[in-house]
Amino acid sequence: MPKSTAQTSDKLTPVLGVTAAAMLVAALYMIFLWVPNESTMGVVQRIFYFHVPSAATSWVAFFVGGVAAVRYLVSRDPRLDDLSVACNETGLVFCIVNLVTGAFWAKPIWGIWWAWDARGTSAMLLAVIYIGYLILRQSVDEPSQRAVVCAVVSICGMVDIPIIYMANRWWRTQHPAPVIGGGGLDANMGMVLGFATLALLTLLWYIVRQRRKLAEMQRETEGLRQMIHALAG
Secondary structure (H helix, E strand, O other): OOOOHHHHHHHHHHHHHHHHHHHHHHHHHHHHHHHHOOOEHHOOOOOHHHHHHHHHHHHHHHHHHHHHHHHHHHHHHHHHHHHHHHHHHHHHHHHHHHHHHHHHHHHHHHOOOOOOOOHHHHHHHHHHHHHHHHHHHHOOHHHHHHHHHHHHHHHHHHHHHHHHHHHHHHHOOOOOOOOOOOOOOOOHHHHHHHHHHHHHHHHHHHHHHHHHHHHHHHHHHHHHHHHHHHHHO
């Protein structure tokens, strides 16, 4: 008898959880004990291994959520709305981690907690967009209307991602020039950065799968409630 999607999901999700946990422990070891201090900034530079991977992970989540939103508008398949909300809600957590770690890094290096430069401001705008997205999901009662409105907001948020990425290339910003891929990053530091990013992406995959299951259950419960109200009426 062929295995159902739910059965496959139930077997894969715990494996992802254990893998993500193991990778996070290994990443913490590499960040705090293995990789050397950066010569100019010292120990505070280690925030880099949280700040950059959390940003990249949030972008992946928002991009997948945006693509799911586009597909929902075309097909009106509610499962795509489930995927979109799972990605966007999880991505917002990583986006906030990126903003907070950026502030803690900025204070000792720049002397200020926050600089209203192009990259920082567009990153904050991204978080505001998805906070609005979650507020809309609680404000609109009709499921299909809610999914359509939120899909549009999700697509708008996805458009902000390339602006954030290119901000320190297009404008003069407080953020430094790109060091990744430009030969300005030590090989060991690049290895730790890559591994930390992979660990967070694995964690993202695990959380999104769990959150999507919850979204499916919420949608089914909402459908049953509406059916009961219709029968009672």
